[in-house]
Structure formats: structure tokens, C-alpha cells
Amino acid sequence: MTTASVAAEPVIRVSDLRKAYGATRAVDGVSFEVRRGEGFGLLGPNGAGKTTTVEILEGLRRQDSGEATVLGIDVARHPDALKARIGVALQTAALYPKLTVTEVIDLFRSFYGRGRATGELIGLLDLGEKSATQTRQLSGGQRQRLAVALSLVNDPELIFLDEPTTGMDPAARRSLWDLVLALKAEGRTIVLTTHYMEEAEVLCDRLAIMDHGRILESGTVTQLIDSRFHERAVRFERIAELDEKRMAAFPGVTSVRGEDRRVLLYTRDVPATIGAVLTAAEALGEEPQDLAVRRATLEDVFLDLTGRALRD
Numbered sequence: 001m002t003t004a005s006v007a008a009e010p011v012i013r014v015s016d017l018r019k020a021y022g023a024t025r026a027v028d029g030v031s032f033e034v035r036r037g038e039g040f041g042l043l044g045p046n047g048a049g050k051t052t053t054v055e056i057l058e059g060l061r062r063q064d065s066g067e068a069t070v071l072g073i074d075v076a077r078h079p080d081a082l083k084a085r086i087g088v089a090l091q092t093a094a095l096y097p098k099l100t101v102t103e104v105i106d107l108f109r110s111f112y113g114r115g116r117a118t119g120e121l122i123g124l125l126d127l128g129e130k131s132a133t134q135t136r137q138l139s140g141g142q143r144q145r146l147a148v149a150l151s152l153v154n155d156p157e158l159i160f161l162d163e164p165t166t167g168m169d170p171a172a173r174r175s176l177w178d179l180v181l182a183l184k185a186e187g188r189t190i191v192l193t194t195h196y197m198e199e200a201e202v203l204c205d206r207l208a209i210m211d212h213g214r215i216l217e218s219g220t221v222t223q224l225i226d227s228r229f230h231e232r233a234v235r236f237e238r239i240a241e242l243d244e245k246r247m248a249a250f251p252g253v254t255s256v257r258g259e260d261r262r263v264l265l266y267t268r269d270v271p272a273t274i275g276a277v278l279t280a281a282e283a284l285g286e287e288p289q290d291l292a293v294r295r296a297t298l299e300d301v302f303l304d305l306t307g308r309a310l311r312d
Contacts (some may be wrong), residue, residue, distance in 0.1 A: 017068055019063050030214065037187045041193070042210055043193075087151035103120060125148055136209065144164060144167055158189045159190050165177075215264065225298065229266065234265040234273050238261050239263075250276035251275075
């Protein structure tokens with residue numbers, strides 16, 4: 001096999017994957033492929049089936065049916081063959097509470113014949129000030145950064161990051177995004193689960209939107225948005241006396257959606273739609289609150305697919 005054909009071969013191939021817990025179908029017929037060197041995201045709310053899917057791919061959980069191949073290895077039959085070649089940052093990592101950050105990384109590093117230096121990983125994840133701190137004394141965000149550091153100890157070619165920025169402050173989140181982008185630039189493959197829309201947009205070359213154990217749609221961010229929206233969204237706080245039927249008749253409006261306490265009017269004529277909103281609100285003695293215009297986003301795609309906001 002030539003070098004070009006090896007690069008073109010999918011790193012992950014999933015076909016009709018299923019996993020149930022009693023009557024709950026956690027993964028319900030999922031199929032997708034991940035290409036070498038790309039960032040691939042599973043985007044969806046908590047309980048969508050993202051974590052169960054990646055745990056099957058990591059060899060941590062066995063599927064009920066379907067096929068999953070990672071780096072050419074059947075994960076159900078040979079999960080141990082994967083361990084030296086992948087890195088895993090679990091959503092909730094169980095760490096040795098009385099070991100320091102340096103000691104934990106040294107311990108995990110000792111499991112492999114080769115890997116990255118402990119000091120390098122501490123620097124990469126900005127844990128220098130906490131290197132001598134016991135893991136039980138770390139904040140939630142610091143524990144997440146340590147979990148990512150541990151996923152890199154064996155210098156893996158494929159890295160699984162399950163909700164990696166949960167509990168992080170905005171600065172730490174941005175720092176981790178920069179690290180993931182750098183890993184991608186080195187040619188490593190990243191599989192990411194997240195319910196943060198912006199995180200998916202920044203880190204993922206392609207993504208699959210999941211809900212209730214199924215993949216609803218997949219593609220690049222641009223493909224997902226452009227396939228459903230050619231409009232802008234006019235957003236404002238809901239006005240009780242202004243019903244959806246009336247708003248749907250405003251000039252330019254193609255559809256009306258609810259988002260928490262807000263209304264979203266998708267329109268092909270922003271000035272005309274805003275004018276109609278202001279006129280209708282004034283007639284009711286109201287003033288639209290938080291009135292804004294934005295382009296369609298992944299949040300809009302998810303709302304259109306499921307009828308609810310991603311963060312619900």
C-alpha cells in the first residue's frame with residue numbers, strides 16, 4: 001500500500017453502531033468515518049450518546065452490534081492493541097488524589113515505552129504552578145487540563161477528548177483550543193465531543209450533530225449551516241401579546257423559532273423584518289428587548305433539527 005493510500009484510509013470507520021442500557025438506546029445506529037489528520041466532532045447535549053460512542057471507539061465499552069474500526073483495529077476484538085497508539089481524556093477522570101501533578105504524569109508515562117517528557121506536558125497545559133500540588137487540591141478546570149496532559153504522555157497519533165473544556169474558565173478554554181489546533185497542525189487526528197457550539201466551530205473540520213443516540217446530520221460547519229439557512233436571524237425577547245402566526249407574516253420572514261425566552265425570526269429582508277417588529281411592538285405599548293441580528297449558526301441548525309436549543 002502506498003503512502004498516499006495509507007493517508008487516505010479512514011482512521012476511524014463506524015457502521016450501524018448500537019448500544020442499549022435496558023430500554024434506553026444510548027447509541028442507536030450510528031455510522032461515520034474520520035479521516036487522518038482532521039478534527040472530528042460529536043456535537044450534542046448531555047445524554048445524546050456522544051460519550052458512549054467514543055468509549056466504544058476507545059475500547060472501554062463493548063457495543064451490542066455494529067462495527068467499529070480504529071487505526072485498522074477491530075475495537076471489539078482487539079481493544080488492547082489500540083492502547084499504545086491513542087490518547088484518551090475522559091469526561092470525568094479518576095486521578096490518584098494524594099499524588100502530585102508531576103507524580104501522576106510520571107506514573108502514566110511509565111506505562112509506555114516512549115512518550116513526551118513530563119516537564120514538556122506540564123508546560124503545554126500550563127500546569128507549572130501546580131506541578132507539586134496533589135491532584136485532590138486541583139480545581140475542576142485544572143483537573144481537566146491534567147487529564148489532557150495524561151492523554152498525550154504516549155505521543156499518540158489519535159486523541160480522544162471527551163468534553164475537554166468543561167469547568168474551565170474562558171482563558172484556559174482558549175489555551176486548550178490553541179493546543180488542539182497545534183496537535184492537528186502536527187498531523188494528529190482529534191476526535192472531540194462537546195456541547196459548546198463555538199468549540200465545535202473552532203476545532204472541528206467536520207462534525208456530526210447527535211441527539212437521542214442518533215446522528216441527525218454531519219458535514220463541515222459551512223455545509224451544515226448552508227444546507228438549511230440562507231437567512232439572517234433577528235432575535236429579541238419574547239413579547240407575550242405578539243404570537244408566532246402574526247410574526248410569521250412579517251415581511252421577509254421564512255420561519256419563526258423559540259429559544260428560551262427569546263424569539264428568532266429567520267428572514268431574507270432584515271430591515272423590513274425589524275421595521276415590522278418595532279411597529280408591532282409599539283402598537284402593543286412594548287419595546288423589543290435584546291434586539292439583535294446575527295448569521296445562522298450551529299445552534300440554529302440544532303434547533304431546526306430538534307426543535308430545542310443545544311444547551312437545553
